[in-house]
Amino acid sequence: MTDELSEYDRNWILELLDSQEALLVRYCFKLTGNLEQSKEIVQQTWLKLIKRDDLRMIKSYAVQWLYTVCRNSCMDHLRKVGNVDSLEDIQTPSALILDDKTTEINEIFRMIKSLPASQQEVILLKFQEGFSYKEISKITGHSISNVGFLIHRGISTLRGALQGQNEEENL
Amino acid sequence: MSLLNDPKLTAFALGELSGPEAKEIEMQVNKSEKLQKEVEEIKKTALFFSEGLSQEKTPEIDSNISDLLQKEGEKKFSLRKWFKLPMIKFGLPVAFAVSFILINLKNMETPTTRLDNLTDGVFGKQDQKGSAPAYRKRQANSPSANYDMALKKESTSKVASGRIAPHRSKAKMKMAMKRNFQQKPMILAQEEVMPSARFIPSTPPTEFNTESYDFVKNNDFIKVLDSPLSTFSIDVDTASYSNMRRFIGNGTLPIKDSVRVEEFINYFSYNYKAPPTDRPFSTNLEVASSPWHRGYKLVRVGLKGKIFDSATRPSSNIVFLLDVSGSMSGHKKLPLLTEAIKSMIRKLGEKDTISIVVYAGASGLVLPPTKASNKLEIIKALNNLKAGGSTNGGAGIELAYKTARENFVEGGINRVILATDGDFNVGTTSRGSLVRLIQDKAKSNIFLSVLGLGMGNYKDSTLEELADKGNGNYAYLDTLNEAKKVLGDGLNGTLITIAKDVKIQVEFNPTKVQAYRLVGYANRKLEDRDFNDDTKDAGEIGAGHTVTAFYEIVPTNVKMDLPSVDKLKYQKTSKKVESSFTDELLTLKVRYKEPTGSKSKLLSVALKDSDTKFEKASDDFRFATAVASYAMILRDNPHIGDMTLKEVIDIGKSAKGADNFGHRIEFLELAGLAREIKQKSNK
Numbered sequence A: 001m002t003d004e005l006s007e008y009d010r011n012w013i014l015e016l017l018d019s020q021e022a023l024l025v026r027y028c029f030k031l032t033g034n035l036e037q038s039k040e041i042v043q044q045t046w047l048k049l050i051k052r053d054d055l056r057m058i059k060s061y062a063v064q065w066l067y068t069v070c071r072n073s074c075m076d077h078l079r080k081v082g083n084v085d086s087l088e089d090i091q092t093p094s095a096l097i098l099d100d101k102t103t104e105i106n107e108i109f110r111m112i113k114s115l116p117a118s119q120q121e122v123i124l125l126k127f128q129e130g131f132s133y134k135e136i137s138k139i140t141g142h143s144i145s146n147v148g149f150l151i152h153r154g155i156s157t158l159r160g161a162l163q164g165q166n167e168e169e170n171l
Numbered sequence B: 001m002s003l004l005n006d007p008k009l010t011a012f013a014l015g016e017l018s019g020p021e022a023k024e025i026e027m028q029v030n031k032s033e034k035l036q037k038e039v040e041e042i043k044k045t046a047l048f049f050s051e052g053l054s055q056e057k058t059p060e061i062d063s064n065i066s067d068l069l070q071k072e073g074e075k076k077f078s079l080r081k082w083f084k085l086p087m088i089k090f091g092l093p094v095a096f097a098v099s100f101i102l103i104n105l106k107n108m109e110t111p112t113t114r115l116d117n118l119t120d121g122v123f124g125k126q127d128q129k130g131s132a133p134a135y136r137k138r139q140a141n142s143p144s145a146n147y148d149m150a151l152k153k154e155s156t157s158k159v160a161s162g163r164i165a166p167h168r169s170k171a172k173m174k175m176a177m178k179r180n181f182q183q184k185p186m187i188l189a190q191e192e193v194m195p196s197a198r199f200i201p202s203t204p205p206t207e208f209n210t211e212s213y214d215f216v217k218n219n220d221f222i223k224v225l226d227s228p229l230s231t232f233s234i235d236v237d238t239a240s241y242s243n244m245r246r247f248i249g250n251g252t253l254p255i256k257d258s259v260r261v262e263e264f265i266n267y268f269s270y271n272y273k274a275p276p277t278d279r280p281f282s283t284n285l286e287v288a289s290s291p292w293h294r295g296y297k298l299v300r301v302g303l304k305g306k307i308f309d310s311a312t313r314p315s316s317n318i319v320f321l322l323d324v325s326g327s328m329s330g331h332k333k334l335p336l337l338t339e340a341i342k343s344m345i346r347k348l349g350e351k352d353t354i355s356i357v358v359y360a361g362a363s364g365l366v367l368p369p370t371k372a373s374n375k376l377e378i379i380k381a382l383n384n385l386k387a388g389g390s391t392n393g394g395a396g397i398e399l400a401y402k403t404a405r406e407n408f409v410e411g412g413i414n415r416v417i418l419a420t421d422g423d424f425n426v427g428t429t430s431r432g433s434l435v436r437l438i439q440d441k442a443k444s445n446i447f448l449s450v451l452g453l454g455m456g457n458y459k460d461s462t463l464e465e466l467a468d469k470g471n472g473n474y475a476y477l478d479t480l481n482e483a484k485k486v487l488g489d490g491l492n493g494t495l496i497t498i499a500k501d502v503k504i505q506v507e508f509n510p511t512k513v514q515a516y517r518l519v520g521y522a523n524r525k526l527e528d529r530d531f532n533d534d535t536k537d538a539g540e541i542g543a544g545h546t547v548t549a550f551y552e553i554v555p556t557n558v559k560m561d562l563p564s565v566d567k568l569k570y571q572k573t574s575k576k577v578e579s580s581f582t583d584e585l586l587t588l589k590v591r592y593k594e595p596t597g598s599k600s601k602l603l604s605v606a607l608k609d610s611d612t613k614f615e616k617a618s619d620d621f622r623f624a625t626a627v628a629s630y631a632m633i634l635r636d637n638p639h640i641g642d643m644t645l646k647e648v649i650d651i652g653k654s655a656k657g658a659d660n661f662g663h664r665i666e667f668l669e670l671a672g673l674a675r676e677i678k679q680k681s682n683k
Helices: A007-032 A035-051 A055-080 A084-089 A103-113 A117-128 A133-140 A144-170 B007-013 B019-031 B033-054 B065-077 B086-107 B113-123 B136-152 B168-179 B185-193 B239-249 B261-265 B334-345 B375-383 B393-406 B431-442 B460-469 B480-489 B491-495 B528-532 B619-634 B645-654 B663-682
Strands: B229-233 B281-289 B297-305 B316-323 B352-359 B363-371 B413-420 B447-453 B472-477 B497-508 B513-519 B539-542 B546-555 B584-593 B601-608
Touching: A007 A035, A007 A055, A035 A055, A055 A133, A055 B663, A103 A117, A103 A144, A103 B033, A117 A133, A117 A144, A117 B033, A133 A144, A144 B007, A144 B033, B007 B019, B007 B033, B019 B033, B229 B513, B229 B528, B239 B261, B239 B472, B239 B663, B261 B513, B261 B546, B261 B619, B281 B497, B281 B584, B281 B601, B297 B497, B297 B539, B297 B584, B297 B619, B316 B334, B316 B393, B334 B375, B334 B447, B334 B472, B334 B480, B352 B375, B352 B393, B363 B375, B363 B393, B393 B413, B393 B431, B431 B447, B431 B460, B447 B460, B460 B472, B472 B480, B472 B539, B480 B491, B491 B539, B497 B513, B497 B528, B497 B546, B528 B584, B546 B584, B546 B619, B619 B645, B619 B663, B645 B663
Parallel strands: B316 B352, B316 B413, B413 B447, B447 B472
Antiparallel strands: B229 B497, B281 B297, B297 B546, B352 B363, B497 B539, B497 B584, B513 B546, B584 B601
């Protein structure tokens, strides 16, 4: 570990922290369903980042790196508490718990929850976190073409659900 | 084979494909209406979900390092400084006093539990890395303390990049935009704009990346015999550089056309000599061998504007024209902007007047002309700003100039500062008519500054043109640091124009120079005859600003093959040159007008040839060369020779100089990152 973080690195970490920290907690919360645990995992992840001595190399893909490490920690945690396949039941409306009154977002989560877990995960990484297929592949360990397939299937189902809903509204 | 239910089509619609694969699918899609409709539908669904999901709240993150940092700024980084915080400063003695009393009380048989509670309360934060934490609260805090330790390492006095109250989900939305869907993020502020359910996006995305950049071509070598004069308008904009920083920070190389070499060079200030009192700026010429081609030489033209301090700065009438449309709600847009304006207000006083005009769907005056000494009033108005609505730039511009005109300060600074992401989508939206509107307003001796913000739908080309035509300067604010550079330390340069329509013309001596190439300024070139034409608009120079340009020249004794026109039949092509000037490489002529003048003045100075090696050139010369090289590499400009980013960094390192603002160190970091990105993408 290098002894000094340059000022530029420090500013960079601060900016990253600023833009990513809460999002990472939200992401982990969806996986673990435990807010305190998620905060802990995210903080540990930041520590891991800061301690990397190849910080500069990591910069260009830091966000993806943070998500990958967070996901691994969440999975470790789930294994520990004996709830391994809880990916099959992603805790969705964190918005509810965070006292979000909008029904729209719940509606969206309801639709996403109707998908198989593996699709839920990539759909959220794609459309909520905005990652590319390649990045999602790095985060989840699926191959890129598998990510493409899962997203394709997911989005087809969601399209159907959305159209159904619009027709309902129009009635 | 039908693509209809193919994951590839989805990938294509989501902008995940590139290269030949994307082209192939695009061809197929273009042929089939059905496929086009399908792509449209996929995009629509994607947009709907990404917009919807972007509204999910993020958890409150309390009791951790980032919040602490946001409240207190960078001083939190150093544990030593941490102790200086009032809470700790007073807390410690109080705690000791309390414990002392309590310990004494304990000796007088007082319950011990209270002591524990009290010491925990007071020492809670500072005791973290001691023995195993006994309380839950401490447990939660301990990783923060570790961050602090890890981040601490080096204590410096430089200000950190801005900590601004984050709109975290929005910030992420912006990241999301960069990474895939670059649709208009107008929806971000939709609570205010459209309270009703809005399940189907009102405008389907027509393209993924709506950032727009004009094509900028590279200058080529020109034969002196064909064209002995080179004429261009100066440019003190720096937006292209900060924009590059944003790209690199996101792990990608900037879009080639967003890189303007001259803006990279001019991002840095150089230690040129101050101008004599009777002139608005000084001229600084230097020549050394070119690091790009053996035998070629590099000539630097540097201007430095007169310096003002706050005492000599004239009175000002500043009208902020702020875009508060929905697309401005990202945390790097409106909040960053208001912070920057607040820091600027602190530098102004009794003789300055501030007004704020906002525009979104409608425009309005939210702060009538107010003395800058009345800081509370101004800050209150700034705090009340909220983003929401679509953007009607045209109406806002009208109102801002009207306000500026009504409060015109004779002999003072009269300036409209337009801050926007440039996504004008209501009212006067065509670039042409906006430019004409600004051009018309510029005749009234009211100057314009344009501050570009945000990303995703950032309209670089529109903003640069507005600034050019509005007698103004243009900066891109990507961090609070940058905002402070423009509106804080560099405020005088931003506010005070010391000369306008500054044009540079260089005449090359054909006995010494056979060809030349202007580095950068490709879209600032002027016709030679425009130099003496006072009706032709050109760039402005602000107080303390430095302007730098490079020519790479080919001395006559170097062999060079350039495409040339056929020998002319009626003209003499070989010209004999007067021998009395044989030691001169070139003559620099600068034309400028006083800020409110309409007749130009002329400065002229000749540069004697010298055989200085590049390594022996001044730090400023070499550093600027490194910056130019970096920009040329990012643009894939073939004239760079075989110089690599590694060499750029080496030159930059050796020429860093005093680097009072840390900008040069940052440049070296960015170049290092660019190199890594390049290496990775080559793999």
